[in-house]
Amino acid sequence: MVGRVIDIATDGRHVALNRGFLVVSDGGAEVGRVAVDGIAALVTNAHGLTFTNNVLVELSRRGIPVVLCGPNHRPEAIVWPVDGHHQQSGRMADQIAASTPLKKRLWAQIVRAKILAQGATLAAVGARHAGFQLLSRKVRSGDPDNVEAEAARRYWPLLFGPEFRRDRDDPGINGLLNYGYAVLRAGVARAVMAGGLHPGIGLMHANRGNPMVLVDDLMEPFRPAVDLEVWRLVREGAAGVDTAAKTALARAMVLDLPTAQGLSPVMTCAERLVASLARAHAGEGEDLALPLPRLPLEG
Amino acid sequence: MDQSPALSAYRIMWLIVLFDLPVGTKAERRAATRFRLGLQDLGFEMSQFSVYLRFAAGKEKAEALCRQIEALMPKSGKVHVVQITDKQYEMIRTYRGRKREPGPKNPNQLVLF
Numbered sequence: 001m002v003g004r005v006i007d008i009a010t011d012g013r014h015v016a017l018n019r020g021f022l023v024v025s026d027g028g029a030e031v032g033r034v035a036v037d038g039i040a041a042l043v044t045n046a047h048g049l050t051f052t053n054n055v056l057v058e059l060s061r062r063g064i065p066v067v068l069c070g071p072n073h074r075p076e077a078i079v080w081p082v083d084g085h086h087q088q089s090g091r092m093a094d095q096i097a098a099s100t101p102l103k104k105r106l107w108a109q110i111v112r113a114k115i116l117a118q119g120a121t122l123a124a125v126g127a128r129h130a131g132f133q134l135l136s137r138k139v140r141s142g143d144p145d146n147v148e149a150e151a152a153r154r155y156w157p158l159l160f161g162p163e164f165r166r167d168r169d170d171p172g173i174n175g176l177l178n179y180g181y182a183v184l185r186a187g188v189a190r191a192v193m194a195g196g197l198h199p200g201i202g203l204m205h206a207n208r209g210n211p212m213v214l215v216d217d218l219m220e221p222f223r224p225a226v227d228l229e230v231w232r233l234v235r236e237g238a239a240g241v242d243t244a245a246k247t248a249l250a251r252a253m254v255l256d257l258p259t260a261q262g263l264s265p266v267m268t269c270a271e272r273l274v275a276s277l278a279r280a281h282a283g284e285g286e287d288l289a290l291p292l293p294r295l296p297l298e299g
Numbered sequence: 300m301d302q303s304p305a306l307s308a309y310r311i312m313w314l315i316v317l318f319d320l321p322v323g324t325k326a327e328r329r330a331a332t333r334f335r336l337g338l339q340d341l342g343f344e345m346s347q348f349s350v351y352l353r354f355a356a357g358k359e360k361a362e363a364l365c366r367q368i369e370a371l372m373p374k375s376g377k378v379h380v381v382q383i384t385d386k387q388y389e390m391i392r393t394y395r396g397r398k399r400e401p402g403p404k405n406p407n408q409l410v411l412f
Contacts, residue, residue, distance in 0.1 A: 003356070008412045019339035024412040031412055035342025035353060 003040030003064075003267075005183055005250040011047045017054040036062065040253055040267065041186035043067045063194050067186045073179040073241055074168060078189050078212065085196025092198045094281040104142030106280055107204045109288045110220055111143045112136045115151045116293040117224035125231050127158045143204070148220075159231060173234055175241045180226035180249040181219070185212070187253040188219040188270045195274035218273055221290055222266050225255045257291040264291075311385040312361040316343060316351045316368060320376035330373035337371040354385075 006022065008015060014025050021033040022042075042059060044067065059066055060081040068077045085091065119132025132151065139147045156166055160173055167174055192199050192215055202213030210216065229249060238245045254265040259272070269291045276289035316338060320331040335351075341364060343351035355361040365380055372378060393400040 006412070010412060013412055019336060020342045021339070021344075033344075035344075037342045038354075038356065 003038050004034070005041050005043060005186070005253065006034055006039055007043045007045060007246060007250065008049055009045040009246070012049070013046065014050045015042075015055050016052045017058055022055065036064075039064050041065050041067060041183070041190060043069060043182060043186060045069045045073065063190060065186045065189045065193070067182060067189075069182060073175055073182055075182045075185055078186065080189075080199070080211075081193060085194060088196035091196040091278050091281070092201070094278070095197055095201050098281045101141070102280065102286070103203045105286060106277065106288060107217070108139050108141050108143055109290060110203070110217060111139045111148045113221040113288075113290040113293075114148065114223065115139070117221055117291070118151055118155045118227075120293040121224040121228045121231075122155065122158050124228055125159065129158070159227060160234070171240055173230060176230045176233060176238065176245055176249065177227070179241045179246060180230055180252050181223065183250055183252040184219050184222055184226055184266070185215055187267050188222070189215045191267070191270035191274045192218065194271065195278055197274060197278060218270065218277070221273075222252075222257075222270065225257060225266060226252050229255070258293075259291050260289070266291075311388075312355045312358060313383050313385065313388045314343075314353055314355060314361055314364055315346070315381040315383065316378065317381065318349050318351075318376060318378040320349075320373060320378075327373075327375070331376070334371055334373050334376075334378075338368070341367055341371075354388075 008024065010026070012026065013031070016023050016025070017036070018033070020036055022036050022039065023033045024031045036058060039059070039062075041064060056066060056079055060079060063081055066079040067075045068079075070076045115132055115136040119129045119136070122129035122132065131154065135147055135151050135154075138145065152166075156164055164173065166177070168178060189199060189212060197214060199212045199214045203217045226249070229252065233245050233248055253267040256263040256265055257269050259269055261272075264272075269289075272289040276285075276287065280286050280288065318334065320334060321327045322331050338351045339345075341353070343353045346352040353364070355364055361382055365382075368378070368380055388403060391403050393403070
């Protein structure tokens with residue numbers, strides 16, 4: 001579902017439910033209300049926020065992720081509903097039973113799509129991108145040569161200049177990337193839960209402390225689309241995560257990507273990707289529904 | 300980039316629910332209130348008494364909302380559900396007293412509080 005992202009970024013706001021609306025108030029006075037039906041994600045980004053339990057229950061009931069962010073705009077937790085999909089337990093069982101070779105083959109598809117998308121983003125900003133097509137072809141099952149890292153090593157300096165470092169705790173460009181990825185992560189998390197898969201059983205990411213490994217796996221091919229938005233913002237003079245930047249980055253889930261079925265927003269692509277992954281786990285074909293690399297002339 | 304191009308690209312539809320419900324007896328009043336609150340549960344906001352309004356992100360959503368409204372319908376009374384496109388919605392002129400108010404705004408992709 002393509003919906004709206006609600007971001008609560010002012011300290012001390014109170015969030016409650018009133019009929020079908022999420023009501024945000026400050027010191028007892030209502031600041032605004034949004035219809036709950038139509039929310040894609042609730043992102044919280046400030047100190048001293050209060051929620052009523054009703055809000056968390058209602059959003060979970062509708063499968064809307066609530067993302068709790070730390071001071072660097074990085075998500076610290078996502079509220080996860082118990083019941084996301086009617087076939088949830090069956091799909092999770094398939095997921096647990098999936099063989100390692102299958103997972104490796106699926107992971108290779110994701111890495112290939114990500115590298116092609118990185119190349120497309122570089123092409124869109126007019127940077128050198130010739131090697132990425134070749135790199136994507138070098139990815140073998142399970143990516144044992146870690147072509148993904150090699151691509152990243154070339155990608156970041158080409159996109160943001162040689163002195164750029166991807167450091168999650170830095171402000172500036174990194175803060176913008178963190179915010180964009182937080183929105184993307186919330187959206188992909190929603191797709192995963194709506195598809196009845198368990199976020200903690202990943203394909204490749206296997207950090208024991210990360211409860212969302214599958215979400216992190218599946219969002220890889222979409223990251224370069226966010227990078228492109230950040231690049232545009234930086235070119236327009238954005239220095240950090242402010243209102244204008246957030247408004248632009250909140251579109252992360254509705255950026256149009258070319259797919260086998262024509263242009264679709266990222267959110268829809270993510271839903272299709274999750275569905276195809278569930279089919280692969282169930283032994284019904286191994287082709288993941290991944291976005292196609294965009295052509296250089298398309299925004 | 301201030302107004303959300305993405306949302307409009309998905310052809311926002313607006314639903315306007317106009318209703319006239321009998322409120323002569325206690326049971327009728329209760330049915331009318333239930334209908335009104337039901338509309339609010341669906342995310343409709345009051346534009347005027349007996350006129351409620353909300354946007355739908357696409358035709359399918361609008362259809363789904365219409366069906367939900369149908370299910371809410373009390374036994375008697377008259378309800379119109381008018382669907383207009385975002386372009387038409389933009390042309391609404393709003394007056395308060397004799398003063399003209401600024402035109403309606405589209406919903407943004409990001410709602411920041």
